[in-house]
Amino acid sequence: MEAEQVxxxxxxxxxxxxxxxxxxxxxxxxxxxxVAEAKANGGQVICPNGLPIRSIRRDGNMYEHEHGxxxxxxxxxxxxxxxxxxxxxxxxxxxxxxxxxxDEEVLRMEDETHALIYTDGFIAVTMYECCYAIFNLGTGxxxxxxxxxxxxxxxxxxxxxxxxxxxxxxxxIPT
Numbered sequence: 001m002e003a004e005q006v007x008x009x010x011x012x013x014x015x016x017x018x019x020x021x022x023x024x025x026x027x028x029x030x031x032x033x034x035v036a037e038a039k040a041n042g043g044q045v046i047c048p049n050g051l052p053i054r055s056i057r058r059d060g061n062m063y064e065h066e067h068g069x070x071x072x073x074x075x076x077x078x079x080x081x082x083x084x085x086x087x088x089x090x091x092x093x094x095x096x097x098x099x100x101x102x103d104e105e106v107l108r109m110e111d112e113t114h115a116l117i118y119t120d121g122f123i124a125v126t127m128y129e130c131c132y133a134i135f136n137l138g139t140g141x142x143x144x145x146x147x148x149x150x151x152x153x154x155x156x157x158x159x160x161x162x163x164x165x166x167x168x169x170x171x172x173i174p175t
Contacts, residue, residue, distance in 0.1 A: 038062055049075050054113075067115035067127045074116040074167060077126060077160035079133075079142075081110035083153035110152075121168045121175035124156065137164060137175070 015022050015029040017037035028034045035053055039045070043060025047053060051064035054076075063069060065076045085106050093109050094100050101109070114126035114133065123143065124135045133145030133154075140155040156164070168175050 035062060048073075051076065065113065065115045066129075067117075070115060070117060070127060072117045074119075075163065076113050077116045077124070077163065078157035079112045079114050079126070079128070079135075079154050079160075080157050081107055081112075081152060082155050085110075112154075116164065116167075119164055119168060119173065121173045124164055137161065 011024065013022055013024045013026070014020065015033055016027050017033045017040075018029060020029045022029045028037070034056060038056045038060045039062075041060050043056065043062055045053065045062045046068060047062070047064040048068070049064060053062040053064065055063045055066040055068065057063070057069070061069070065073070067073060085103055089106050089110075090101065090103075093106050097109075112128050114128040116124060117127050117132070118125040119137070122137055124137055126133050126135065131146040134143045135141065135156050136143050137156075140158075140161050142154040145154075165175060167173075
């Protein structure tokens with residue numbers, strides 16, 4: 001790999017944690033190395049639902065969701081894009097992935113994982129990238145949220161709706 005990197009005009013680069021040789025556009029060889037470094041530097045694993053680590057904060061603490069430190073965080077929920085896709089969407093994701101994608105693949109690339117912050121059995125308030133969104137639990141569809149969500153059609157996944165309903169049952173929240 002070293003000769004290939006030098007031939008491409010780059011210098012040799014090594015993983016910041018394990019020191020293994022890596023592509024020059026990365027800092028770590030993989031996610032496991034990033035988690036290992038955070039743990040080695042004293043970061044705490046804060047995954048109240050026992051889910052895999054998906055976010056590492058600057059302080060080294062590790063969470064199952066980027067908003068896992070919110071005081072009202074319950075668990076992650078999947079939000080699916082169900083609206084139309086166009087040529088701009090296809091082009092953007094083809095450039096990002098380096099290969100053409102099927103329309104179904106483009107749809108799934110738009111999906112997001114939100115943090116469930118609140119539910120009263122009728123609505124769900126979620127948080128994603130520091131923005132709140134409200135979903136109707138009867139339909140699963142978004143009611144309001146940040147501009148990138150309001151312009152398109154988004155819904156909670158069937159699995160996430162089931163998780164929220166089960167949460168309501170366990171916590172005696174009427175639905």
